[in-house]
Amino acid sequence: MATPNLKRRLSPMDAFFLYLEREEEPMNVGFVAQFEGKISPKQFRSHIESRLHLIPRYLQRVVPAPLNVGLPTWEFDPGFDIGNHIHYIKCDPPGDDDALRRTSERLFRGTLDRGKPLWEIYVIHGMKGNRTGMVTKIHHCMVDGIAGVALMYVIFDAWPKPEKVKKQKYNPAPIPNQAQLLYDALWDNAIDALDHWARFQKGLADYARGFTSSQTLDAVKEFAASMRDFLSPAKRMPFNKAFSGERKFAFADFSFAEARAIRAACGGTLNDVALTVLSGACQRYALMHGEKLRKRYLRVLVPVNIRTEDERGAMGNRISFLPVEIPLEVKDHIERLRIINETTQELKQSRVSEAVGLMFNALQGAPAPLQALALGSAARPTVQQALGMVWQVPPMHLICTNVPGPQIPLYSVGKRLLNYYGLLPIALEMxxxxxxxxxxxxxxxxxIADGNAAPDVDKLMDFMRECFIELRAAAEVKERHVVELAHAIRAQEAEMARGNGHDNGNGAVKRRVRKPKADTPKAIAVAPADTAASVN
Incomplete structure (x- = not known):
């Protein structure tokens, strides 16, 4: 894995997540996971500590510019102590899956200390079945979903025996004084303004270049229609309420092979299949709460990765959004899938996500002090009141993100990762x-739900299970057992290695593979790009 490409100053999108944050609306991402076996606290701490130089952003903290004259910067923390970031705690009794869920709800609420690097890992012992739980908590200004998955390749290994990485000395330079920070901010403002305008012009030209004259007109019309839907009020769903700050989680897992078979049988993408199941669940959840669904639509905000090839491995946020509108009165799963696929295809063909990205890019060209003032916590009530004059209700009901991960088992300090549930922030009454x-x-x-907005979010997950099973049956897809892909791959490798390997006495073949040096990033490049699941 290549060392991440780091920039010292936060991008406007990264800073947006800092400015948007409140105690009731922490802007953190992360995951809840379980491992087979018991993870040693000392071994895990040593494992992470030896690899931190490969993810140097995790050694840095956010430093605001004086008087907010510029965007904040990332500075190496001179007082960094890994003990502030890796914690070993006991699971709530009785130590089963529900207890881990309750423990993770408690750990994930609240904001991170901005005086330190913005991440925490909780290793959770005391679980039944010889398992270890884990909860991570990372501020959204550091990573988006794609960058977050890339970090898995630093924490985890593809083989039970972890690669040894030599720990490097940490000798950070002092954080610049206020005068230097002020000078740097003013200088960067001038440079960034020119760079921002150049990038916006290039993006606009690239967007227009992809269409003929008639296609450009159609694309503009489609974008205008999407923005009209985005800006127009939508009747609240039962979970569009003020937040309490409490968190409620619900988890489930489904067969990847079955989802792909549904896609093959019905057409569309895996995202379309997921949105079909999600909209069906929301439909039943609304009916459970006494809502009438005639002429009602579910508005889902779908993040889209807009990283270019030369930005792969870059930290921070490189995302745009697709606003997808789904009719809630359509009960037939196959018909709803067809409608969703048509909608998303129209949005993609009109390159709405690129246009939305350009719009965000233009808004982010505002001076840094204005961004901080408009979105800062002190100004939030005034801004929300102003937005309320335009949006009497949230224009979107919820966010749904689909992030591909590796399709082979991963390990951390020799313990197999059994499951992995992503955690996202919630905001703006979504x-x-x-x-x-x-x-x-x-x-x-x-x-991931607010305790006041959706205290019964577990019911919504029950409806997800029901709708997936019904969609599978409607698509005439048979239930499929999970294939141990990694075992099949490794058996094939062993068979191929018989020509240059040797039997170890019990029928197994010892591979003769030259390992890379342990202190290089390649030593822990655990999964090539083609092992990631397609989201199409």
Whole structure:
């Protein structure tokens, strides 16, 4: 794995997540996971500490510019102590899956200390079945979903025996004084303004270049229609309420092979299949709460990765959004899937996500002090009141993100990763976020909800299970058992290695593979790009 490409100053999008944060709306991402076996606290701490130089952002903290004259910067923390970031705690009794969920709800609420690097890992012992739990908590200003998955390749290994990485000395330079920070901010403002305008012009030209004259007109019309839907009010769903700050989680997993078979049988993409199941669940959840669904639509905000090839491995946020509108009165799963596929195809063909990205890019060209003032916590009530004059209700109901992961088992300090549920922030009265992560031939679905907005989010997950089974039956897809892909791959490798390997006495073949040097990033490049699940 290549060393991440780091920039010292936060991008406007990264800073947006800092400015948007409140105690009731922490802007953190992460995951809840379980491992087979018991993880040693000392061994895990040593494991992470030896690899931190490969993810140097995790050694840095956010330093605001004086008087907010510029965007904040990342500075290496001179007082960094890994003990502030890796914690070993006991699971709530009785130590089963529900207890881990309750423990993770408690750990994930609240904001991170901005005086330190913005991440925490909780290793959770005391679980039944010889298992170890884990909860990570990372500020959204550090990573988006794609960058977050890339970090898995630093924490985890593809083989039970972890690669040894030599720990490097940490000798950070002092944080610049206020005068230097002020000078740097003013200088960067001038440079960034020119760079921002150049990038915006290039993006606009690239967007227009992809269409003929008639296609450009159609694309503009489609974008205008999407923005009209985005800006127009939508009737609240039961979970669009004010936040309490309490967190409620619900988890489930489904067969990746079955989801792909549904896609093959019905057409569309895996995202379309996921949105079909999600909209069906929201439909039943609304009916359970006494809502009438005639002429009602579910508006889902779908993040889209807009990283270019030369930005692969870059930290921070490189995302745009697709606003997808789904009719809630359509009960037939296959028909709803067809409608969703048509909608998303129109949005993609009109390159709406690129246009939305350009719009965000233009807004982010505002001076840094204005961004901080408009979105800072002190100004939030005034800004929300102003937005309320335009949006009497949230324009979107919820966010759903689909992040591909490796389809082979991963390990940390020799313990196999059994499951992996993504955690997302919630904000602006969108009281539920839906995270979809593929790993080891399974789709792991998580709902992250505010305790006041959706205290019964577990019911919504029950409806997800029902709708997936019904969609599978309607598509005439048979239930499929999970294929141990990694075991098949490794058996094939062993068979191929018989020509240059030797039997160890019990029928197994010892591979003669030259390992890379342990202190290089390649030593822990655990999964090539082609092992990631497609989201198409």
């Amino acid at each position: 009281g539920i976020s839906c995270g979809i992560t593929s790993y080891d031939q399974r789709l792991f679905i998580s709902f």
